[in-house]
Amino acid sequence: MSVHRTTSPSEASMMDTQQLRETYMITDLIAPAELRYRVTDLDRAIVGFACPDNNQLELQADASMRASYFCERRELGILNIGESGIVTVDGKEYQLSNRECLYIGRGAEEVIFKEDQGQKPQFYLVSYPAHTSYPTTKASHADANRVDLGSGKTANERTIFQYIHEGGIKSCQLVMGYTELAEGSVWNTMPAHTHDRRSEVYLYFDVPEGNMITHLMGEPEETRHLLVHDRQAVLSPPWSIHSGCGTSNYCFVWAMGGENQTFDDMDGIDVLDLM
Numbered sequence: 001m002s003v004h005r006t007t008s009p010s011e012a013s014m015m016d017t018q019q020l021r022e023t024y025m026i027t028d029l030i031a032p033a034e035l036r037y038r039v040t041d042l043d044r045a046i047v048g049f050a051c052p053d054n055n056q057l058e059l060q061a062d063a064s065m066r067a068s069y070f071c072e073r074r075e076l077g078i079l080n081i082g083e084s085g086i087v088t089v090d091g092k093e094y095q096l097s098n099r100e101c102l103y104i105g106r107g108a109e110e111v112i113f114k115e116d117q118g119q120k121p122q123f124y125l126v127s128y129p130a131h132t133s134y135p136t137t138k139a140s141h142a143d144a145n146r147v148d149l150g151s152g153k154t155a156n157e158r159t160i161f162q163y164i165h166e167g168g169i170k171s172c173q174l175v176m177g178y179t180e181l182a183e184g185s186v187w188n189t190m191p192a193h194t195h196d197r198r199s200e201v202y203l204y205f206d207v208p209e210g211n212m213i214t215h216l217m218g219e220p221e222e223t224r225h226l227l228v229h230d231r232q233a234v235l236s237p238p239w240s241i242h243s244g245c246g247t248s249n250y251c252f253v254w255a256m257g258g259e260n261q262t263f264d265d266m267d268g269i270d271v272l273d274l275m
C-alpha cells in the first residue's frame, strides 16, 4: 500500500532555493531571553528554543494548539546545547548542564526555564502528541547510549548519543539524541536512509565559526540541498533522506516522531543509487 502524503515529494522537486528553505528550514528560534517555537504539520512536531537570561521563561500553549497548557496532550524533549540551566516542572527543579537531556511527560502543567548562576543555557525543544503519560526523566551525558559509526577513511566517523529511545528514557513517540562527528570527518548519515514510519528534525550545532553544512534532502532519486548554518533546524519528511556534509566536523540533534521507535528499521540507500 502506498503512503498518502501531506507534504508532497513532487512539490519539493519543483521548489526553488527560497521555497525549499522556507518549507524545510527553521532558522529564527534563538533569541536571548526568549522562548520561541514553531508548530509544524510534520507529525505535529513542535520545534523551539528557550534561552533564559536573567529572566524566567514559562512554556505556554500557542492559541493554535487549543490546549490549556503546552503538555496537556503532548510530550516534550529538551537538550541543553548551551551552558548550565534549570528547568522546573510542576515545582520540581532539574539542573541541566551542556548536553544533558530532560523528557517531560504528558500532563505536566507548569514548565519554567531559568539560567543557573549567571550561565547562559540554550534549551532546544522538540515535542510531539502523546497518548499517555510517561515519567519526567533526566538523562546525563553518561546515561546516553553510545553508538560509534563510520570511519575516518570515509570522512564519516561519528558517535550517536541516544537519550530518549527504546532502551533509555521512555516516551510515546519521541526519539531523541545527538550525533558528534570526529575531527576530520564531515559526512553525517551517509550512506543515507529514509524511514517511512517516522519524520525527523535535525538541528545542527557547534558548527565552528565560518563553517556550514550542505544538507541533502528529497527522495533518494530526486535530491535537493540546503545550506545550513550553526543552530538552524531542518525538517525531514518520511520520504526524504537527511544527510549532510560540512566544511568541518560539527554536531546535530536528531529527533523523530511517528508510528514506531525502532531506531534501526531505516531503509538504507546505496550511495550509488542517490541522484
Ligand SMILES: O=C[C@H](O)[C@@H](O)CC(=O)C(=O)O
Pocket: 149, 158, 160, 178, 179, 188, 189, 190, 195, 200, 242, 254, 263, 266
Ligand atoms: O534515523 C536516525 C537518524 O537519521 C540519525 O540518528 C542518524 C545519525 O545521527 C547519523 O547517522 O549520524
Ligand SMILES: [Zn+2]
Pocket: 193, 194, 195, 200, 242, 266
Ligand atoms: Zn533518520
